[in-house]
Amino acid sequence: xxxxxxxxxxxxxxxxxxxxxxxxxxxxxxxxxxxxxxxxxxxxxxxxxxxxxxxxxxxxxxxxxxxxxxxxxxxxxxxxxxxxxxxxxxxxxxxxxxxxxxxxxxxxxxxxxxxxxxxxxxxxxxxxxxxxxxxxxxxxxxxxxxxxxxxxxxxxxxxxxxxxxxxxxxxxxxxxxxxxxxxxxxxxxxxxxxxxxxxxxxxxxxxxxxxxxxxxxxxxxxxxxxxxxxxxxxxxxxxxxxxxxxxxxxxxxxxxxxxxxxxxxxxxxxxxxxxxxxxxxxxxxxxxxxxxxxxxxxxxxxxxxxxxxxxxxxxxxxxxxxxxxxxxxxxxxxxxxxxxxxxxxxxxxxxxxxxxxxxxxxxxxxxxxxx
Amino acid sequence: xxxxxxxxxxxxxxxxxxxxxxxxxxxxxxxxxxxxxxxxxxxxxxxxxxxxxxxxxxxxxxxxxxxxxxxxxxxxxxxxxxxxxxxxxxxxxxxxxxxxxxxxxxxxxxxxxxxxxxxxxxxxxxxxxxxxxxxxxxxxxxxxxxxxxxxxxxxxxxxxxxxxxxxxxxxxxxxxxxxxxxxxxxxxxxxxxxxxxxxxxxxxxxxxxxxxxxxxxxxxxxxxxxxxxxxxxxxxxxxxxxxxxxxxxxxxxxxxxxxxxxxxxxxxxxxxxxxxxxxxxxxxxxxxxxxxxxxxxxxxxxxxxxxxxxxxxxxxxxxxxxxxxxxxxxxxxxxxxxxxxxxxxxxxxxxxxxxxxxxxxxxxxxxxxxxxxxxxxxxxxxxxxxxxxxxxxxxxxxxxxxxxxxxxxxx
Numbered sequence: 179x180x181x182x183x184x185x186x187x188x189x190x191x192x193x194x195x196x197x198x199x200x201x202x203x204x205x206x207x208x209x210x211x212x213x214x215x216x217x218x219x220x221x222x223x224x225x226x227x228x229x230x231x232x233x234x235x236x237x238x239x240x241x242x243x244x245x246x247x248x249x250x251x252x253x254x255x256x257x258x259x260x261x262x263x264x265x266x267x268x269x270x271x272x273x274x275x276x277x278x279x280x281x282x283x284x285x286x287x288x289x290x291x292x293x294x295x296x297x298x299x300x301x302x303x304x305x306x307x308x309x310x311x312x313x314x315x316x317x318x319x320x321x322x323x324x325x326x327x328x329x330x331x332x333x334x335x336x337x338x339x340x341x342x343x344x345x346x347x348x349x350x351x352x353x354x355x356x357x358x359x360x361x362x363x364x365x366x367x368x369x370x371x372x373x374x375x376x377x378x379x380x381x382x383x384x385x386x387x388x389x390x391x392x393x394x395x396x397x398x399x400x401x402x403x404x405x406x407x408x409x410x411x412x413x414x415x416x417x418x419x420x421x422x423x424x425x426x427x428x429x430x431x432x433x434x435x436x437x438x439x440x441x442x443x444x445x446x447x448x449x450x451x452x453x454x455x456x457x458x459x460x461x462x463x464x465x466x467x468x469x470x471x472x473x474x475x476x477x478x479x480x481x482x483x484x485x486x487x488x489x490x491x492x493x494x495x496x497x498x499x500x501x502x503x504x505x506x507x508x509x510x511x512x513x514x515x516x517x518x519x520x521x522x523x524x525x526x527x528x529x530x531x532x533x534x535x536x537x538x539x540x541x542x543x544x545x546x547x548x549x
Numbered sequence: 550x551x552x553x554x555x556x557x558x559x560x561x562x563x564x565x566x567x568x569x570x571x572x573x574x575x576x577x578x579x580x581x582x583x584x585x586x587x588x589x590x591x592x593x594x595x596x597x598x599x600x601x602x603x604x605x606x607x608x609x610x611x612x613x614x615x616x617x618x619x620x621x622x623x624x625x626x627x628x629x630x631x632x633x634x635x636x637x638x639x640x641x642x643x644x645x646x647x648x649x650x651x652x653x654x655x656x657x658x659x660x661x662x663x664x665x666x667x668x669x670x671x672x673x674x675x676x677x678x679x680x681x682x683x684x685x686x687x688x689x690x691x692x693x694x695x696x697x698x699x700x701x702x703x704x705x706x707x708x709x710x711x712x713x714x715x716x717x718x719x720x721x722x723x724x725x726x727x728x729x730x731x732x733x734x735x736x737x738x739x740x741x742x743x744x745x746x747x748x749x750x751x752x753x754x755x756x757x758x759x760x761x762x763x764x765x766x767x768x769x770x771x772x773x774x775x776x777x778x779x780x781x782x783x784x785x786x787x788x789x790x791x792x793x794x795x796x797x798x799x800x801x802x803x804x805x806x807x808x809x810x811x812x813x814x815x816x817x818x819x820x821x822x823x824x825x826x827x828x829x830x831x832x833x834x835x836x837x838x839x840x841x842x843x844x845x846x847x848x849x850x851x852x853x854x855x856x857x858x859x860x861x862x863x864x865x866x867x868x869x870x871x872x873x874x875x876x877x878x879x880x881x882x883x884x885x886x887x888x889x890x891x892x893x894x895x896x897x898x899x900x901x902x903x904x905x906x907x908x909x910x911x912x913x914x915x916x917x918x919x920x921x922x923x924x925x926x927x928x929x930x931x932x933x934x935x936x937x938x939x940x941x942x943x944x945x946x947x948x949x950x951x952x953x954x955x956x957x958x959x960x
Contacts, residue, residue, distance in 0.1 A: 450936035
C-alpha cells in the first residue's frame with residue numbers, strides 16, 4: 179500500500195485550504211446554513227473557475243481537471259475541516275460519477291462540461307423510503323411512452339435535491355436499472371426541502387407525477403451506480419476525517435487555554451487522556467480514509483471503502499461529541515461551532531449507510547459472517 | 550559500499566564459514582560475521598560494522614537468509630544485549646575491551662539484562678532508590694531491581710542507580726555495567742499470572758563495581774538510560790503483519806472452527822464485535838505502513854506514536870474475544886499454573902498452525918496480554934506522552950522537580 183502524497187498533492191491541499199479559510203469561515207458557514215439552498219452560487223463559481231473543483235474528477239476532455247480519488251480525498255478532507263456548505267458531494271462526486279460511469283457518451287459530453295464549469299450543479303436521486311441506500315430496493319419504474327419516459331413516485335434524502343439544476347433519477351425500466359434526467363422545471367416535479375439534522379448539507383424529497391424524463395443510459399446502470407456510491411463514500415470518509423481532525427484541534431486548543439483551579443484543563447489527565455484517545459482514533463481513521471483513496475482502483479476497493487466509511491463515521495462522531503464535552507458549557511451553546519460538527523458527523527454517519535451496514539459487508543467478505 | 554558490494558561481502562563470509570555446517574555453532578558463525586563487519590553494519594570498522602547506513606543491515610540479513618537455512622534472529626540470541634546493550638556500549642563504552650564486549654554480545658556468549666525498574670519506581674523510573682556509595686576505586690551498591698528479563702542467565706547488567714540523593718532525581722543517577730557474577734548479586738524468579746517467570750527480581754547487597762565500569766559521567770546516568778530506552782522503543786516498534794495477520798487471524802480461525810451453539814442474535818453480536826476488531830487491526834496495520842512512508846519522506850507525524858497504546862489495547866480485546874468464541878472450553882486451562890520458567894509455552898507464540906495450538910495460545914494470551922498495557926510504558930504514561938509531546942498539552946504540576954530526591958515523598 180502506497181501512502182505517499184506527492185509535492186503536487188501538498189500544493190493542492192495548501193491551495194484548497196487557503197481558499198476555504200477565506201470563503202468558508204464560520205460566518206460564511208452560518209450564513210449559508212440558514213439559506214434554503216444552503217450554498218452561495220458566487221463561491222461555487224469561484225471554486226469552479228479558480229480552483230477547478232467542480233470538475234475535479236471529470237476528465238479533461240469534458241472540461242474537468244482529470245484528477246483521481248487521492249486528489250478527491252485531499253479536497254474532501256479540507257472541505258470537511260471547515261464544513262464547507264456547497265453541493266460538492268452531490269454534484270462533483272456522486273452525480274458526476276453516475277454520469278461518467280453510467281450515462282451514454284453523448285450525454286457525458288453534454289452534461290459533464292456544464293458541471294465542471296460550475297455553471298450547473300447536479301444530483302442523483304436514488305433513495306426511496308424504507309431502504310434508502312440499497313440500490314436493489316429501488317421500485318420507481320419509468321413508464322415508456324415511445325422514446326420518452328414518465329416518472330411517478332417519490333425519491334427522498336436527495337442531496338441538494340432542491341437546488342440541483344441537473345436532476346438524475348435512478349429508476350427501473352422493466353427489470354433493468356437505468357438513469358433518467360429530469361428538467362428543473364419539468365411538469366409534475368415538486369421539490370421539497372427536508373429539515374436536516376445537519377443544516378450544512380441540504381436534503382430534499384422529490385415527488386414526480388407523470389413527470390417527463392429522458393433516459394440517459396442505454397445499459398443497466400446497477401454496477402455503475404454501485405461504483406459511484408463507492409466513490410462517494412470513499413470521498414465522504416475523507417471529509418469525515420477532516421472534520422474529526424478539526425474537532426480534535428478545537429478540543430486541544432481549548433484545553434490549552436481554558437484555566438480552571440488555576441491551571442489549563444489540558445494539564446489534567448482526565449482531559450489530556452481524552453485528547454490522546456481522540457488522536458489515536460483520528461490517526462487510525464486517517465489510515466482508513468487514505469487507504470480507501472489510494473486503493474480505489476485496486477481489487478478489494480469496495481471493502482476498503484466500507485471499512486473507511488464505518489471507521490471514519492464513528493471516529494468523527496466520537497470526536498465531535500468529545501469536543502463538546504471538553505468545551506464544557508461553552509460547547510453546548512449555539513454560539514460555539516462545536517454543535518455544527520456534531521450535526522455534520524452524525525448525518526454523514528447515516529447517509530449512504532450506517533457503520534454497521536458497512537461492517538456487515540466487511541464481515542461477509544472476510545468470512546466472519548456467512549457470505 | 551554499495552548494496553552489491555555488501556552482498557558480495559556476505560557471500561565471502563559464507564565461503565569461510567557457513568551456518569548450515571554441522572560443525573559451526575551460533576557462536577562460531579556469528580563471531581566470524583562480527584569480524585567481517587556484518588554484525589552491526591552501521592558501526593565503525595573493527596566494532597562489528599563497516600560504517601554503513603543502518604538499513605544495510607537488512608541487506609546483510611536478506612543475503613544470509615537467501616543463502617542459508619540457518620538464520621539466527623537477534624531477538625532469540627540476545628535481545629537486550631543486541632537491542633539496547635550494544636548501542637549504549639557503542640556510544641558510551643570505554644575503548645578498552647569494547648570490541649570484545651560487542652563481539653560477545655553479538656555471539657550470545659554474554660547475555661545482557663537491564664536493571665532499571667525497582668519496586669518503588671515503575672513509571673517514575675528516575676525516582677529509583679537503589680544506592681551506590683563511592684568506596685576507593687569502587688562503588689558499593691545496595692537495593693532491589695525488578696522485572697528484569699534474562700537476569701538469571703546474564704553476564705552483564707545495565708544498572709542505573711542513585712549516586713547522589715541530595716540533588717533532584719534526574720541529576721543524581723549514574724549508569725554502570727554490572728558483572729552479574731559479582732558477589733552480592735542475587736537473582737530470584739518473579740512468577741507472573743500465567744505461573745511462568747519470564748522476569749526476575751534482582752537483589753543487590755553490598756555489590757562492588759569498579760568505577761571504571763561507569764558509562765557516561767557521574768550524575769549523567771539518566772541521559773545514558775534515555776539512549777537505552779529509545780532503543781527499546783524502536784526495538785518494540787515491530788513490523789506490520791500482513792493483512793488479516795497477527796492475533797486477529799487466529800480469532801477468525803477460532804470462530805470458523807467454533808462448535809459452540811449460539812442463538813442467531815448471540816452469533817450476530819459476536820460477529821459484530823469481531824468485525825470491529827478486524828477493522829481496527831487493519832487500520833493499525835495501515836497506520837504502521839503510513840508511519841514508515843512518512844519516515845521515509847522525512848516528515849514523521851503522530852502516526853508513529855499511536856501504535857503502542859492502540860496495539861496493546863486491541864490485542865487484549867482480541868485475545869479476550871477468542872476466549873468468548875471458545876465458550877465453555879474457556880473454563881479449562883490445560884497449560885496449568887505450575888510455577889516455572891517459560892518453556893514449552895513460548896513455542897506457542899510462534900504458533901503451530903493447528904486447532905489445538907490456537908486454543909491453548911488464546912487461553913495463554915488472555916493472561917499474558919494483560920501486561921501489554923503495562924510493560925514498556927503503561928497506557929497511562931503513553932497517553933501523557935501523546936497529550937504532551939504530540940498534542941502539546943501542558944504537563945501536570947510536578948512536586949518532585951526542583952527538590953532533592955531525598956525530600957520527595959515516596960511509598
